[in-house]
Amino acid sequence: MTQLPAAQQQTAQPAQGALKPSGSGRALYGGKSTRRITVRDLAAAKERGEKWPMLTAYDALTASVFDEAGIPVMLVGDSAGNCHLGYETTVPVTLDEMTMLAAAVVRGTSRALIVGDLPFGSYQEGPVQALRSATRLVKEAGVGAVKLEGGERSHRQIELLVESGIPVMAHIGLTPQSVNAMGYRVQGRGEEAAAQLLRDAKAVQDAGAFAVVLELVPAELAAEVTRVLHIPTVGIGAGAETDAQVLVWTDMLGLTGGRVPKFVKQYVNLREVMGGAVKAFAEEVVGGTFPRDEHSVH
Known part of the structure; x- marks a missing residue:
């Protein structure tokens, strides 16, 4: 594993104003209550050391199956562009499309926390654009949180959304919306890249994100990030030591044709x-x- 500077190896303390756990103690996966999971429940699970699963969902019927199975968090990802809309990448996905898909998932569920993706071009201009876009997903689709890509570069966007009362899940490592710039390759290899990824993780935490997705990151580095942060980490191709794991449901259930990423396990x-x-x-x-x-x- 890349050796990180000593100052960066200290366990982070909760940022001022950060969410505190609800203390309910109820398990995230398989719980019987129909109350919606909240970001406070995820914070409590982090304190308990409880791991939890997350799946993507793009329609009401599929989401209802996952909800009945006890999946506590669903991501209405812009991966819908590849999986359902026929695009080659996530870049063409629009906010209108994400709003429609997210609303369907919300209608099909009663317990899971639904996180809506902010698609490419809907937040890069700055915090005000990000707030306008996120507000649409919250008001029109009914999501409980939004997700956006980027570490330090998205700090101001995350900060304004959180100040405005919109919970934010961050996404660092491989960020598919930046495929034209970085391609599909492992992120965080080497001392400099590892240090940057850790800075990105701390930046989104300091901005108020309630969780962070680590995509295609070396397992050792993801484990270190998970230890350093007080917010949950969600791994996808990032090893077994993150607090949660997410997969694209069409990959996990074998509906995707052709090759799938190495980190995918096909259950059927x-x-x-x-x-x-x-x-x-x-x-x-x-x-x-x-x-x-x-x-x-x-």
């Missing part, structure tokens, strides 16, 4: 299951065996 091949069912339906229609009398109205 849903693409194969669906393809088999579709072929069975088509063959019965062509062969005249569907519909039978029990599927007909008289």
Whole structure:
């Protein structure tokens, strides 16, 4: 692991005005209460050392399945651009599209904390644009929090959103909206890059973010960031020591075609299951065996 400067290895203390845990003590995963999970519940889980799962969701029906399964946090990610809208990257996704998808996920759930992604171009101009965009997701879609990419460069945006009462999940490491500048590669390798990633993590915490996603970061560095921060870390391709793990649901359930990232574990091949069912339906229609009398109205 890259050796970090001694001053950066000290465990951070909660920033002034930072959220304090609710102290409820209830488990995030699999809880029976229908009350919405809040950012305070996540802070309490960090104190208890409780790990929790997060999945992406883009529609009401899928989100309802995840909610019933006990998933405590769902991200309406701009990954919908790749998974559902047919874009090659997340860059073309619009705020209108994110608002529509997030509203559907909120309607399909009753317990999970729903986090809406701010898409590329909706916050980069500065804090005022970020507040305007985040306000749309909160008011029109009903999300409980928003997510945006960037560390030190997004400090002012995060700060204004939090001051305005909008909880923010930050995202550092590989930031897909910056694919044209950085490509898809591991972030934080080498002493200088590791030090910058840690500065980014501290910057978003100091700005008031309630959690931070670490994407495609060396496991040792992600573990160090998790130890240093008092807010939860959410890993994706960042090893096992983060406080939470997130996956894109179409990757995790095997609906994505072609290659998936190395860090994805496929729990079922849903693409194969669906393809088999579709072929069975088509063959019965062509062969005249569907519909039978029990599927007909008289």
